[in-house]
Amino acid sequence: MSTATTSPATSPAAIPATRLLLRAGLLTLLALGGTFLLDPYRNYQLATAAGIFAAVAGLTLLVGLTGQLSLGHAVLMAAGGYGYALTATRVADALAGSGAADGVAGLLLPLLAGVVGALVASGALGVLLGLAAARLRGPYLAGLTLALVIALPSVAGTVPALAGAQGVSAPFVPVPDALAALIAVEQWHAWLAILLTSCAVTPLVALRSGRAGLRMRAVHDDETAARLAGIDPGRVKAGAFVASALAAGLGGAVLAVVTQQVSPGAYGLGFSLLLVVAAVVGGLGSLGGAAVGAVLVTLLPWLVDQATGALPADLGHRLQGNLEIAPFGVVVIVVMVLRPGGLARLVRGRSRNTSLSTNTER
Amino acid sequence: MERLVFLLSTGLARGAVLALFALSLVIVYRAARAVNFAQAAMAVVPVYVALAVTSAGGSFWLGLAVALAVGALLGAVVERGLLRLVPQETPLPGIIVAVGLVMVLQAGLAMVFGPDHRPVHAPFSQRPFDVGGVSVLSPYDLFVLVVAAVVMGGLALLFSRTSLGLRLRAAAFAPETSRLLGVRVPRMVTLGWMLSSATAALAALLLVPTGLGLDPHAADVLFVNAFAAAVVGGLDSPVGALVAGLAVGVLVTLVTGYASAAAAPLAVLVLLTAVLLVRPHGLFATREARTA
Numbered sequence: 049m050s051t052a053t054t055s056p057a058t059s060p061a062a063i064p065a066t067r068l069l070l071r072a073g074l075l076t077l078l079a080l081g082g083t084f085l086l087d088p089y090r091n092y093q094l095a096t097a098a099g100i101f102a103a104v105a106g107l108t109l110l111v112g113l114t115g116q117l118s119l120g121h122a123v124l125m126a127a128g129g130y131g132y133a134l135t136a137t138r139v140a141d142a143l144a145g146s147g148a149a150d151g152v153a154g155l156l157l158p159l160l161a162g163v164v165g166a167l168v169a170s171g172a173l174g175v176l177l178g179l180a181a182a183r184l185r186g187p188y189l190a191g192l193t194l195a196l197v198i199a200l201p202s203v204a205g206t207v208p209a210l211a212g213a214q215g216v217s218a219p220f221v222p223v224p225d226a227l228a229a230l231i232a233v234e235q236w237h238a239w240l241a242i243l244l245t246s247c248a249v250t251p252l253v254a255l256r257s258g259r260a261g262l263r264m265r266a267v268h269d270d271e272t273a274a275r276l277a278g279i280d281p282g283r284v285k286a287g288a289f290v291a292s293a294l295a296a297g298l299g300g301a302v303l304a305v306v307t308q309q310v311s312p313g314a315y316g317l318g319f320s321l322l323l324v325v326a327a328v329v330g331g332l333g334s335l336g337g338a339a340v341g342a343v344l345v346t347l348l349p350w351l352v353d354q355a356t357g358a359l360p361a362d363l364g365h366r367l368q369g370n371l372e373i374a375p376f377g378v379v380v381i382v383v384m385v386l387r388p389g390g391l392a393r394l395v396r397g398r399s400r401n402t403s404l405s406t407n408t409e410r
Numbered sequence: 411m412e413r414l415v416f417l418l419s420t421g422l423a424r425g426a427v428l429a430l431f432a433l434s435l436v437i438v439y440r441a442a443r444a445v446n447f448a449q450a451a452m453a454v455v456p457v458y459v460a461l462a463v464t465s466a467g468g469s470f471w472l473g474l475a476v477a478l479a480v481g482a483l484l485g486a487v488v489e490r491g492l493l494r495l496v497p498q499e500t501p502l503p504g505i506i507v508a509v510g511l512v513m514v515l516q517a518g519l520a521m522v523f524g525p526d527h528r529p530v531h532a533p534f535s536q537r538p539f540d541v542g543g544v545s546v547l548s549p550y551d552l553f554v555l556v557v558a559a560v561v562m563g564g565l566a567l568l569f570s571r572t573s574l575g576l577r578l579r580a581a582a583f584a585p586e587t588s589r590l591l592g593v594r595v596p597r598m599v600t601l602g603w604m605l606s607s608a609t610a611a612l613a614a615l616l617l618v619p620t621g622l623g624l625d626p627h628a629a630d631v632l633f634v635n636a637f638a639a640a641v642v643g644g645l646d647s648p649v650g651a652l653v654a655g656l657a658v659g660v661l662v663t664l665v666t667g668y669a670s671a672a673a674a675p676l677a678v679l680v681l682l683t684a685v686l687l688v689r690p691h692g693l694f695a696t697r698e699a700r701t702a
Binding site for chain 1: 495512515517627631672673674679
């Protein structure tokens, strides 16, 4: 009897926590199992795509639910990567100094400390940007984050710990002895990437389907109405930005684990715009779409690289790194003009709800 | 002291280019209530065309005229062909379309012309004058300052003294009312875009000989600096764009001269953040400036 009279659901869209965790666990296990079907290079690509997915998931949530556009999510990834690399290196050195570098603890401690470092670094930057995001709208936030991307090489060159254009290296995470006979190092890194990414994306799913997501949508749709309902728009926007930054930071940590290297060149304007492309193509606000978008922006440049490698040197030089960018740009424009919902809306086939705007004199 | 004078005078010339580009952002903001994030990529296209004209035997002045025409045409095409197709109630769709356009234009230029820097020669000497033992502006810097002053004066006359300028301003501030009074608002918006992208093309053309040369990303940093200047000046205010553009130009040159070239973007970022957090509507914006 008692189960029938429990408190009413917090929001109609809310997924019960157990079901959410179950679904996340199943998807993660599925992805982990899937790595056995891939060769080492494909596993490396899968790990890269997983890292990008974490960042795109954060970005798509931010843009889709609160309407704030960040052109600088690559910098948040870089912050996570630097946080990971610097912390993990320190801890690994300390362990080696005290002679405790062997065994599972010696393997996992630097990794975990690095992840905490990534969260702290990206979270701190996210709080700073979130404070700005709470006060700014539209073009201002996009311009500020764009300036941040352009300034990243300067920051790396000015702060000695970041070691300039060369960047810092992250410690190699070897396969644990128990698994060494079973899997190759690329597959092990893919496992780590999948686990970290699921740690980044699952909270975003909970956030989106829960009360916080409802608040974000309310602030996005009508700030005044949200304020009247007792919601603080500034706090909601800043919170959304921080959540998004943490996911991007974990994505940066994943890339640092996989490539063992963090440098400003890898997180430039081009990469930052690719993250926006992935979010737009997948459908703003859709986490499943973000996964598809992340795979797309990982695989397509590689495919083009393969194709242009066979061309004469001069032509290849011209096309390399550019041939895939132009179609990406076209796709973004077409999606925004024809199908603002992206792939997610295309799959679900839901009609776009028309916004009723009586305010013509802006 | 001599170094300071030299840096200040060079900074003014760099600032004039920045002010022109910032002004182009202000024009399009006033016409369409949008920041054009594709302005840098759109400004580089006419410079490539101008370079093609001059290297095919045309004079610098012919290249300049062609660049202005191509810039205006590109502005009209982008406004009519792209931005009119997306909803205008929020800035988001327009910005994302601009991001897509940046990717198409920059990748397209790199594929057609090659991704490397192409050296561009200035039409005048870049060797500074020597005034009483202190080196100050070069002839090219003087040329830049004169061109910028003429263009800004012309635009100011256009907006404040002509009937067309009145219609442009009316269409921007009260589209519904202007429409009722017979102003063709969509045409005015397109004209605003054309003026804006031609001005941006001129700024990029003036900038390129002072830098490493022409490549598809040649105006990216100019855009960020000009955006900072436009925000400092208040996106709505042409006078603000002029003053803030000169100020940011001097700031960048001083930081480059006394610290390092790498520190300049950092200084701009700090300035932009500070202004946005303290006075998001800029230092020169009028009270009735709108937030959306």
